Amino acid sequence: xxxxxxxxxxxxxxxxxxxxxxxxxxxxNKDHKLPNAGESWEISDVEGxxxxxxxxxxxxxxxxxxxxxxxxxxxxxxxxxxxGNKFPLLIKYIDxxxxxSIQLHPNDELAAKRHNSFGKTEMWYVMQADKDSNxxxxxxxxxxxxxxxxxxxxxxxxxxxxxxxxxxxxxxxxEVGRVHAIGAGVMLAEIQQTSDITYRVYDxxxxxxxxxxxxxxxxxxxxxxxxxxNDDFRVFYQKTPNQSNExxxxxxxxxxxxxxxxxxxxxxxxxxxxxxxxxxxEAEITVDTYKETIKQGETVLLxxxxxxxxxxxxxxxxxxxxx
Numbered sequence: 659x660x661x662x663x664x665x666x667x668x669x670x671x672x673x674x675x676x677x678x679x680x681x682x683x684x685x686x687n688k689d690h691k692l693p694n695a696g697e698s699w700e701i702s703d704v705e706g707x708x709x710x711x712x713x714x715x716x717x718x719x720x721x722x723x724x725x726x727x728x729x730x731x732x733x734x735x736x737x738x739x740x741x742g743n744k745f746p747l748l749i750k751y752i753d754x755x756x757x758x759s760i761q762l763h764p765n766d767e768l769a770a771k772r773h774n775s776f777g778k779t780e781m782w783y784v785m786q787a788d789k790d791s792n793x794x795x796x797x798x799x800x801x802x803x804x805x806x807x808x809x810x811x812x813x814x815x816x817x818x819x820x821x822x823x824x825x826x827x828x829x830x831x832x833e834v835g836r837v838h839a840i841g842a843g844v845m846l847a848e849i850q851q852t853s854d855i856t857y858r859v860y861d862x863x864x865x866x867x868x869x870x871x872x873x874x875x876x877x878x879x880x881x882x883x884x885x886x887x888n889d890d891f892r893v894f895y896q897k898t899p900n901q902s903n904e905x906x907x908x909x910x911x912x913x914x915x916x917x918x919x920x921x922x923x924x925x926x927x928x929x930x931x932x933x934x935x936x937x938x939x940e941a942e943i944t945v946d947t948y949k950e951t952i953k954q955g956e957t958v959l960l961x962x963x964x965x966x967x968x969x970x971x972x973x974x975x976x977x978x979x980x981x
Contacts, residue, residue: 661715661716662716662727662728662732662961662963663946663961663964664714664945664948664964665934665943665948665950665959665967666713666714666716666958666959666960667712667714667956667958667959668700668701668709668710668711668712668721669709669710669712670699670700671699671707672688672690672695672697672698673695673698674694674696675694675696676694676696676756676866677696678692678695678697679694679696679753679756681786681845682695682696682698682753682845682955683695685786685845685954685955686845686954687953687955688955694755695753696755697751697752697753698955700749700751700935700956701721701748703721703722703725703748703852704854707854708722711724713950714948714950721745728963730962731961732963733745733746733931733981734930735929736929737962737981745852746851746911747849747850747852747910747911747933747979748853748854749848749849749933749979750850751785751846751848752840752845752846752847752848754842754844754845755843757794757839757841757842757862758839758840759859759861760815760819760837760839760858760859760860760861761837761838761839761856761857761859762836762856762859763778763780763832763835763853763857763882764777764834764835764855764857764882765835768881772878775853775854775855776853777851777853778834778851778853779850779851779908779910780849781830781831781849781911782829782847783827783829783847783937783977784826784829784845785826785845785847785937785938786826786844786845787826787843788844789843790823791824791842791844792821792822792823792824792841793822793838793839793840793841793844794819794820794821794822794837794838794841795820795830795836796836796837797818797819797837798819798821799818801818803880803883803885806818810859810860810876813860815859819837821841824844828892829895829905829906830891830892831890831893832891833884834882834884835882835883835887836884836891847977849911849935849977849979851911856875857876857879858873859874859875861874893905897915897917898917899917899919900916900918900919900920902914902915902916902978905977911981913977913979914978914979915976915977916934916975916976916977916978917975918939918941918974918976919971921968921969921970924967924969925965926962926964926965926967928962929962930981931959931960931961931962931980931981932964932980933958933959933977934952934957934969934976934977934978934979935956935976936952936957937976938973939953939971939973939975940952941971941974942971943958943960943968943969944968944970945964945966
């Protein structure tokens with residue numbers, strides 16, 4: 659077996675956030691000493707936050723080195739033509755002890771023009787939610803830029819936002835230009851384009867330990883908001899056991915829900931890598947003679963050169979992602 663053809667794990671990159679909590683440690687067993695861990699970046703090619711391989715023959719090498727050395731054998735032929743030595747997705751687990759800021763992300767065109775970056779289309783899968791927890795997605799009525807700016811100025815923006823109560827398994831597709839926020843008490847898996855560009859428009863008037871408010875980006879945001887979006891952000895999907903059930907398919911990624919209750923033999927029929935995020939239970943993934951276990955809150959990358967593999971679990975829920 660070639661030395662890169664195995665299920666690759668990366669060392670999580672933990673991020674301290676003003677709104678973060680302790681679930682990444684207490685529920686997902688992330689080892690850190692941060693006071694408010696809000697995000698665990700599982701696979702990242704964001705500048706300054708490149709993932710490092712944590713297992714197998716390539717342990718200690720970076721994701722960037724992996725792509726430079728193995729190119730299309732990791733990404734897939736077409737993906738490599740498009741992205742070169744740049745990994746197209748950023749994979750995270752997020753714990754919101756407090757509400758995140760009201761925010762949105764620019765599209766590819768604006769992000770490239772302003773930030774030399776991809777846009778940030780993303781999706782959420784709720785792994786755990788405290789009672790009466792919410793996600794904020796979009797507006798609760800048709801809103802014009804004028805009405806929006808009036809509420810922004812009066813600090814009454816929450817009055818026009820859409821609050822959805824959520825539970826484990828709920829899934830949302832967040833397109834660029836859609837105002838949104840993760841509410842307090844929600845832990846979720848996030849799949850997104852490789853981008854760290856966020857326009858923060860309202861932060862609940864909170865301050866940090868030094869009494870300082872976080873920066874807002876309202877001048878940039880007003881041109882990036884899509885006020886004509888439909889309320890089609892909730893994702894409804896099948897949950898048939900032991901088969902891939904498509905959840906979201908967009909130009910940037912496709913994600914399926916896979917509940918494993920028996921041994922499965924799988925084939926990679928796509929010209930792409932595969933990512934598995936374990937959102938419940940644990941599973942063993944075998945490639946030839948190499949076995950790797952993933953538990954809740956862990957993530958593996960299967961390079962595109964792996965065409966056949968096995969998944970075994972008594973009970974596991976996985977998110978299966980490719981580009």
